[in-house]
Amino acid sequence: MIQELAIVTGRKEVAEGIFVLRFESSYISKNVRPGQFVNIRVTDGLSPLLRRPFSICRVEENQVEFVFNVVGVGTRILASKQPGDKLDVLGPLGNPFRYEEGFDTAIMVAGGLGIAPFPFLTQLIGGKNVETFYGVASAAKLWSEHLRNVHVATDDGSAGFQGTVVALLRAYLEETKLRNAKIFGCGPTKMLQALSNFAKMSEIQCEVSLEGEMACGVGICQGCPVERAKGNKKYALVCTDGPTFNCQDIVLAA
Ligand SMILES: Cc1cc2nc3c(=O)[nH]c(=O)nc-3n(C[C@H](O)[C@H](O)[C@H](O)COP(=O)(O)OP(=O)(O)OC[C@H]3O[C@@H](n4cnc5c(N)ncnc54)[C@H](O)[C@@H]3O)c2cc1C
């Protein structure tokens, strides 16, 4: 892990209100793995805010990208960054997805900005088959660059299947009878709950990446608990025990 002032090298609006920021970091680009995140300090010019966590979305040589939409003050400031500006970045943090062995097909399931870790996971997963299930509110919110075999679900029916991404996945698996797959999920808690329940019932291995609120990002403030499903300790910390978890190991409360 490193804390550095990285230089912003690119900014692009890739879908309606969705931005990709690129920064330069030799250390993070070499050491980060899919599922890990960086914690970025933003400042409104008066006082620094708490750091904000973002999954790493893609790496190319010494360039690192993350994707976000504007939900509050921190992301509004990030969306105004331009090439040449500096970013106070801490990372890489957390545990990556376990993607190297034990399955033939990776099923990536994203709800909205939960797509963030999947371009990088797709990049590093090698020759395995990949099927990507991507649920968004409407077609204007879709950003499907750097993904493979994308199956789209929208709430309003403006693209792909109309309904939830988990319903789309269920229908696909009933039809294809795919064997020896592993699900990787990221998105809102309610969607991850539905996905975990489906994976458990279908006996498909499944890891989820949690994106709840977080502060220090390094296990100090105890501000990111998630209930464990088993073991002596009642809670795990999303920042240091996750953000990726086997869905059997945690209890998701929406
Ligand atoms: C490990 C991890 C990885 C993440 N990766 C990404 C990513 O790649 N791209 C991305 O866009 N976001 C990601 N997030 C969420 C992101 O960190 C928050 O959206 C961001 O901190 C919001 O900052 P803000 O200052 O703009 O909003 P704030 O002003 O802090 O909050 C604005 C509103 O958004 C709500 N909010 C804030 N954070 C969250 C959250 N995590 N979930 C639901 N509601 C929230 C607040 O309750 C409030 O109502 C990630 C979170 C975690 C924990």
Ligand code: FES
């Ligand atoms: S965010 Fe501080 S302990 Fe996890």
